[in-house]
Amino acid sequence: DAGVTQSPTHLIKTRGQQVTLRCSPKSGHDTVSWYQQALGQGPQFIFQYYEEEERQRGNFPDRFSGHQFPNYSSELNVNALLLGDSALYLCASSPRTLYNEQFFGPGTRLTVL
Amino acid sequence: GQQVMQIPQYQHVQEGEDFTTYCNSSTTLSNIQWYKQRPGGHPVFLIQLVKSGEVKKQKRLTFQFGEAKKNSSLHITATQTTDVGTYFCAGRTSGYALNFGKGTSLLVTP
Numbered sequence: 001d002a003g004v005t006q007s008p009t010h011l012i013k014t015r016g017q018q019v020t021l022r023c024s025p026k027s028g029h030d031t032v033s034w035y036q037q038a039l040g041q042g043p044q045f046i047f048q049y050y051e052e053e054e055r056q057r058g059n060f061p062d063r064f065s066g067h068q069f070p071n072y073s074s075e076l077n078v079n080a081l082l083l084g085d086s087a088l089y090l091c092a093s094s095p096r097t098l099y100n101e102q103f104f105g106p107g108t109r110l111t112v113l
Numbered sequence: 114g115q116q117v118m119q120i121p122q123y124q125h126v127q128e129g130e131d132f133t134t135y136c137n138s139s140t141t142l143s144n145i146q147w148y149k150q151r152p153g154g155h156p157v158f159l160i161q162l163v164k165s166g167e168v169k170k171q172k173r174l175t176f177q178f179g180e181a182k183k184n185s186s187l188h189i190t191a192t193q194t195t196d197v198g199t200y201f202c203a204g205r206t207s208g209y210a211l212n213f214g215k216g217t218s219l220l221v222t223p
């Protein structure tokens with residue numbers, strides 16, 4: 001049983017560019033959350049997707065958008081990249097029940113130059 | 114907005130010593146979760162606490178949730194080198210978002 005997978009592993013972009021990160025949830029999970037983890041910080045909640053809809057959003061600008069597909073996989077898009085967007089982007093999946101642990105993927109390390 | 118504070122930021126112990134990290138929220142939490150992240154790794158779920166005053170144990174790890182559901186602690190008895198990593202608490206108020214603290218980085222020297 002594969003856990004949460006993310007691609008790519010690493011990515012280097014320049015300011016102003018756009019990026020798309022991908023996530024496949026753990027088998028049997030239908031809810032996907034995205035987090036941004038800056039160096040030395042805790043993960044910061046970006047948004048959560050359930051039934052192909054954004055269910056809740058954290059304090060991130062509209063440059064951050066997402067999508068969930070019918071197979072529950074998800075994408076995170078970031079437009080007009082800033083240097084401050086450099087971070088580890090983590091995807092976490094969970095079953096639909098609210099009080100459940102989240103299974104994190106290995107993350108995508110994004111560097112913006 | 115809700116803030117989750119963790120102390121200490123770093124802790125360096127000798128193997129066999131005990132370790133405790135504390136988590137405090139500015140608002141009452143519906144539940145709190147604890148995660149461990151090894152260097153270069155991703156967060157791994159340890160436990161969830163839901164009830165006021167709840168205490169749960171996992172071998173050498175003891176987790177507590179305060180009576181007011183605003184604070185929590187993780188205590189490790191007789192640390193081992195395998196305990197090295199950053200321990201995060203993550204709390205929920207209402208809704209689905211998990212708010213993580215900044216974590217406590219534990220270094221254990223043999």
